[in-house]
Amino acid sequence: MMTKTTVMLIEDDIRASYTLESTINQHPDFTVVAASESCADALLHYEAYKPSLIFVDITLPDGNGIDVIRQLREQHADCDFIMTTxxxxxxxxxxxxxxxxADYLVKPIRMSRVNQALEDYKQYKQTLSRATTVDQNDIDQLFRKAPVKQLxxxxxxxxxxTLASLKSILRNEKLHDFSADxxxxxxxxxxxxxxxxxxxLESEGMIRLVLNYKTGGRPRRLYQMVE
Known part of the structure; x- marks a missing residue:
């Protein structure tokens, strides 16, 4: 059984942190082991958990996420970073x-984009682990220079x-805060x-995911049209 990649979050917005943690933990190959709300906490948590991948917000209460990355780099921390800002x-x-x-995610972050970042990172690590040397094609893929395949x-x-039917419903009925149900x-x-x-459609940017926390329990997944 493949060992999951350990992840740490550095995010001072509790709701954003919860959503990000929930999305990452749903991926079968990744698990969140720590969540920090400040630069100071992040440095302490890194020493305690030694995560392989860190999602870093830039604006934090006691400093800048860029500085956290720089400090960990100077300490030769064996981990990778994804910006969320x-x-x-x-x-x-x-x-x-x-x-x-490894990646740069702009807020408000689509959860489909988080999954894409995880898959890209997974592919990156698999390419490096397959052999002690790589050819030009492997390197091009690592640096995302490979020709785009026809999709x-x-x-x-x-x-x-069915997709066209859904798009028609969304445009004609002008729905707001609608669910999968x-x-x-x-x-x-x-x-x-x-x-x-x-x-x-969320991954295409036509709609966006919003979480309704006024449920008394787990937040409800709702969607809105992107104007």
Whole structure:
């Protein structure tokens, strides 16, 4: 059985941290072992848990996530980093690239984008572990320079006709804060099927996921149209 990649979160927004942790833990190959809300906590938690991958927010109560990465790099920490931030300035992105972050996720983060980052990281580590040397094609893939493969119009499990029907419903009914159950009833499909199509549209940027915490328990997954 493959050992899961250990992950640490550095995020001072409790809701964002919970959502990110929940998404990562749903992936079969990753597990969150620690969550920090400040730079100081992050450095202590790293020493305690030695995670392989760290999701880092930039704006923190006691400093800057970029500085946390720099300090851990100087300590020769054996881990990789993914930025999760609302910062879009090129200077900030450039600093992150210079520090060798594996990915850069802009808030509000789509959960489908988190899963993509995890899959990319998994592929990156698998490529490095397969052999002691790599060829040019392997290197191109690691640096994302490989030619983009021609993709199907819709991925496996997404029927083009059903997808078009869903898009029509969303545009014509102008739904707001709708769930997979709502869509399932309108399309006469199961909640699981409806959720698969909604997650696809989320990855395409047509809708966004919002979590309703006013449930008294686990947050309810709702969706909104992106204007």
């Amino acid at each position: 609302a910062e879009r300035e090129t200077a900030t992105v450039e600093k992150a690239v210079q520090l060798g972050v 199907r119009q819709t991925p496996k499990g997404i029927d083009a006709t 709502d869509i399932g009833e309108r399309m006469n499909v199961s909640r699981i099927t409806a959720r698969r199509y909604l997650e696809f």
